[in-house]
Amino acid sequence: MAQAADAGMLHPTSEYIAWLDALKAHGTTRAQIRQGDALWLDQQSRLSVLAPPQELYPDSSDTTTATNDVILRLEAPGLRALLLGAADDLALDALAGSGQSLTSDVVAVALPPGTPIDPQGPLGTVLKMAHPRLVVVTNAPGGTGTQTALRNASTLAPDDEETASTLNTPIARVFTSGSIALRGDANGWSLGA
Numbered sequence: 001m002a003q004a005a006d007a008g009m010l011h012p013t014s015e016y017i018a019w020l021d022a023l024k025a026h027g028t029t030r031a032q033i034r035q036g037d038a039l040w041l042d043q044q045s046r047l048s049v050l051a052p053p054q055e056l057y058p059d060s061s062d063t064t065t066a067t068n069d070v071i072l073r074l075e076a077p078g079l080r081a082l083l084l085g086a087a088d089d090l091a092l093d094a095l096a097g098s099g100q101s102l103t104s105d106v107v108a109v110a111l112p113p114g115t116p117i118d119p120q121g122p123l124g125t126v127l128k129m130a131h132p133r134l135v136v137v138t139n140a141p142g143g144t145g146t147q148t149a150l151r152n153a154s155t156l157a158p159d160d161e162e163t164a165s166t167l168n169t170p171i172a173r174v175f176t177s178g179s180i181a182l183r184g185d186a187n188g189w190s191l192g193a
Contacts, residue, residue, distance in 0.1 A: 051094065053094070070085060104130045106136060
């Protein structure tokens with residue numbers, strides 16, 4: 001049986017309502033998730049829900065749709081991954097102050113194309129707390145990516161090279177949507193085939 005999980009929305013868009021209708025039409029079970037929930041993938045692997053909080057952030061001049069994005073931490077044998085999605089600064093500040101464990105081997109984040117990682121900003125704070133061995137940056141929803149390219153810290157823009165050096169963590173940018181393969185060994189994690 002197919003299952004889906006999401007945080008819901010304060011003001012559902014027509015796309016979101018169409019998605020809910022499609023789930024219902026196909027008999028897919030849907031669960032609403034919030035901070036503190038866990039989704040077990042098997043007996044040893046789970047997704048811990050780190051955000052949004054139990055009550056979604058209300059509309060204000062500081063909030064965006066991304067403020068209530070789902071933030072997950074995958075815990076599987078040999079791998080911990082922090083999945084930040086397109087969380088905005090408010091959500092990242094709340095995550096940094098939540099007291100939750102963020103330690104992860106890999107951190108994945110979605111940023112608008114060309115957006116650098118500010119090591120002094122909320123994302124930089126979360127990355128420092130996570131101590132990742134690899135940061136994977138994908139295009140944020142609505143971003144336009146027409147090429148597919150994998151880059152490592154030695155071929156990134158100067159901003160990424162400086163940030164990678166500051167964090168002592170390689171940064172890989174993945175353009176367009178799709179999937180990636182990770183390869184891990186005693187030396188860390190990297191993108192691989």
